[in-house]
Amino acid sequence: MTSWLLRRLMQALMVVTVVSMIVFAGVNVIGDPVEILISPEATQIEREQIITRLGLDQPIWKQYLAFVGNALQGNLGNSFVYNEPALDLVFSRLPATLELAFCAMLLGSLIGIPLGLFCGLYPDSKLSRLIMAGSILGFSLPTFWVGIIFIIVFSVHFGWLPSGGRGETVEFLGTRWSFLTLDGLQHLILPAINLALFKISMILRLTRAGTRETLSMDFIKFARAKGLKPRRIIGVHLMKSIMIPIVTVVGLEFGSVIAFAVVTESIFAWPGMGKLIIDSIYVLDRPVIVAYLIMIAVLFVVINLLVDVLYATLDPRVRVGGAA
Amino acid sequence: MSTVEPAVATPTLEVRNLQTSFFLRSGLARAVDGVSFTVGRGKVMGLVGESGSGKSITGFSIIGLVDPPGRVHGGEILFNGRDLTKLSETEMRRLRGNRIAMILQDPMMTLNPVLRIDTQMIETVQAHDRVSKSDARSRARDALGMVGIPSPEERLSSYPHQFSGGMRQRVAIAIAMLHRPDLIIADEPTTALDVTIQSQILAEVQKLAREFGTAVIWITHDLSVVAGLADDVAVMYAGRIVESGTVDDVLDRPRHPYTRGLIGSIPSRITQGERRLHQIPGMAPSLLALPKGCAFRARCPRAAAVCETPPEISVPAPGRTLRCFRPYDVELVS
Numbered sequence: 001m002t003s004w005l006l007r008r009l010m011q012a013l014m015v016v017t018v019v020s021m022i023v024f025a026g027v028n029v030i031g032d033p034v035e036i037l038i039s040p041e042a043t044q045i046e047r048e049q050i051i052t053r054l055g056l057d058q059p060i061w062k063q064y065l066a067f068v069g070n071a072l073q074g075n076l077g078n079s080f081v082y083n084e085p086a087l088d089l090v091f092s093r094l095p096a097t098l099e100l101a102f103c104a105m106l107l108g109s110l111i112g113i114p115l116g117l118f119c120g121l122y123p124d125s126k127l128s129r130l131i132m133a134g135s136i137l138g139f140s141l142p143t144f145w146v147g148i149i150f151i152i153v154f155s156v157h158f159g160w161l162p163s164g165g166r167g168e169t170v171e172f173l174g175t176r177w178s179f180l181t182l183d184g185l186q187h188l189i190l191p192a193i194n195l196a197l198f199k200i201s202m203i204l205r206l207t208r209a210g211t212r213e214t215l216s217m218d219f220i221k222f223a224r225a226k227g228l229k230p231r232r233i234i235g236v237h238l239m240k241s242i243m244i245p246i247v248t249v250v251g252l253e254f255g256s257v258i259a260f261a262v263v264t265e266s267i268f269a270w271p272g273m274g275k276l277i278i279d280s281i282y283v284l285d286r287p288v289i290v291a292y293l294i295m296i297a298v299l300f301v302v303i304n305l306l307v308d309v310l311y312a313t314l315d316p317r318v319r320v321g322g323a324a
Numbered sequence: 325m326s327t328v329e330p331a332v333a334t335p336t337l338e339v340r341n342l343q344t345s346f347f348l349r350s351g352l353a354r355a356v357d358g359v360s361f362t363v364g365r366g367k368v369m370g371l372v373g374e375s376g377s378g379k380s381i382t383g384f385s386i387i388g389l390v391d392p393p394g395r396v397h398g399g400e401i402l403f404n405g406r407d408l409t410k411l412s413e414t415e416m417r418r419l420r421g422n423r424i425a426m427i428l429q430d431p432m433m434t435l436n437p438v439l440r441i442d443t444q445m446i447e448t449v450q451a452h453d454r455v456s457k458s459d460a461r462s463r464a465r466d467a468l469g470m471v472g473i474p475s476p477e478e479r480l481s482s483y484p485h486q487f488s489g490g491m492r493q494r495v496a497i498a499i500a501m502l503h504r505p506d507l508i509i510a511d512e513p514t515t516a517l518d519v520t521i522q523s524q525i526l527a528e529v530q531k532l533a534r535e536f537g538t539a540v541i542w543i544t545h546d547l548s549v550v551a552g553l554a555d556d557v558a559v560m561y562a563g564r565i566v567e568s569g570t571v572d573d574v575l576d577r578p579r580h581p582y583t584r585g586l587i588g589s590i591p592s593r594i595t596q597g598e599r600r601l602h603q604i605p606g607m608a609p610s611l612l613a614l615p616k617g618c619a620f621r622a623r624c625p626r627a628a629a630v631c632e633t634p635p636e637i638s639v640p641a642p643g644r645t646l647r648c649f650r651p652y653d654v655e656l657v658s
Contacts, residue, residue: 218433227421
């Protein structure tokens with residue numbers, strides 16, 4: 001187990017290194033921040049000074065090495081715009097995004113798994129056909145459109161829920177959260193559902209497919225031949241088998257929700273990382289973009305690792321180092 | 325134990341004119357069409373036939389696990405005198421795994437791969453008896469020991485993938501035997517196993533059936549398995565029993581051309597190198613497009629005009645049934 005973990009950590013390190021190279025090179029070719037940062041009235045000498053201060057006069061590999069050197073000391077550079085450490089900036093926005101992503105995935109699982117199970121167990125019933133048709137909408141309606149419709153209907157027309165922001169937050173475990181206050185929760189509902197809609201559809205379809213496939217397996221027939229109650233066959237034999245792919249996908253999707261909450265965060269003015277990255281891309285705030293992307297890479301690597309560990313607890317066949 | 329049998333006991337299982345069909349959009353598939361047979365206490369009956377002959381569906385009909393669009397829609401299944409076709413699903417569930425057990429073909433697939441053996445055994449005990457978990461566990465351990473699994477205590481905490489195929493089938497048999505059932509339906513349980521393992525499993529089942537008076541229906545396509553194991557045999561073709569009787573009688577004096585074809589296609593030392601292995605020409609017909617009359621007609625070497633009407637069951641000798649207009653004569657067989 002230890003050697004496995006060590007190997008996985010080495011792999012993770014490699015992934016992050018390669019990602020940092022690609023990100024660094026990529027950000028360099030998308031545009032020259034000098035044009036945006038320096039006012040057109042600045043003199044040539046002022047220009048030169050700023051370029052030297054930002055280290056932009058160096059060749060790219062030197063810039064990269066300097067960046068890695070700093071990164072190893074936990075410094076990913078200062079934001080060109082805010083003149084704050086880029087990493088701090090990203091981290092300050094992380095809780096808002098985490099909160100939103102977590103709520104969205106929770107909704108996705110809590111709604112998707114039971115509905116998928118129902119559709120898998122009763123594929124021919126009218127209700128499951130309706131649910132399956134609905135899930136196509138969840139898949140195909142663009143997130144930004146649904147978000148805007150949500151705001152028009154629930155905020156503007158009915159006035160039930162606020163249209164943007166985090167609302168009242170409360171300090172817990174050193175950061176501020178919305179979900180602990182009523183006002184915060186009201187602010188959270190719409191963006192969370194907006195973000196969850198696609199996930200619900202996906203988890204639902206995955207659960208349904210898994211259920212249908214597993215139901216035809218011999219071990220389910222054998223469990224029935226043993227005279228077990230249906231509740232136990234579905235709750236234990238079926239659920240434990242279909243949870244393996246579901247856990248994998250939910251885990252990976254959790255990463256992608258964090259990384260790509262951009263659209264929802266922009267629409268609902270949710271002050272998370274997605275909004276930060278969009279703003280930073282507009283002004284070519286390189287350190288923030290790089291810090292954000294590397295953060296996301298690390299996040300994905302960590303989630304993957306967690307999924308692998310969870311996988312091993314669910315599926316005895318992949319348990320590493322177990323007795324053969 | 326098996327010898328102390330009351331003279332006029334009700335047989336463990338008596339199937340009368342069983343009808344199981346699949347109600348498909350493309351038509352009605354009569355998978356089991358008028359099957360009747362009897363299995364006595366401690367007896368082993370071999371149900372033989374090709375794939376699609378309805379032998380497995382017969383087994384699933386008895387234990388009540390035919391899934392829609394399939395349905396048992398005719399006949400009686402008298403289990404210890406009680407008609408199973410009239411029972412509710414809950415009553416059937418109480419019998420399943422308790423009085424009637426089943427063993428399936430592929431031991432790699434019958435045990436749930438993500439649950440430990442003890443979990444899968446304890447739940448079976450507790451599904452029918454109100455016993456504590458530790459009592460259930462010790463019963464599970466005894467059952468494993470009974471089917472010849474070494475160090476059962478340690479093996480209980482293993483997962484199915486940690487067993488070999490033969491061992492898994494033993495575990496499945498142990499699970500089937502947990503409640504000392506009156507009837508075991510074994511659906512080709514040795515087909516997926518090595519020949520050596522096969523004979524061990526056969527011996528094991530035979531021993532258990534003798535010891536506990538369990539009746540066994542052994543579903544197989546392999547006549548040689550039946551020859552060594554069963555007391556009686558029924559040969560199925562296209563949903564019907566075409567010939568039945570005691571094993572020795574049917575195998576030594578086959579009268580139906582199909583039975584004879586099956587026997588002829590078993591490789592043996594005599595056939596080796598001396599003559600080509602016999603083969604029944606053609607393929608089993610689709611249940612959706614059965615020919616009129618005898619379903620075997622198109623492949624039968626003795627088919628005649630009379631075979632275009634459906635043959636009825638005849639009783640050529642006591643304990644023997646036959647469904648054929650033009651059977652071979654007994655004298656013809658050497």
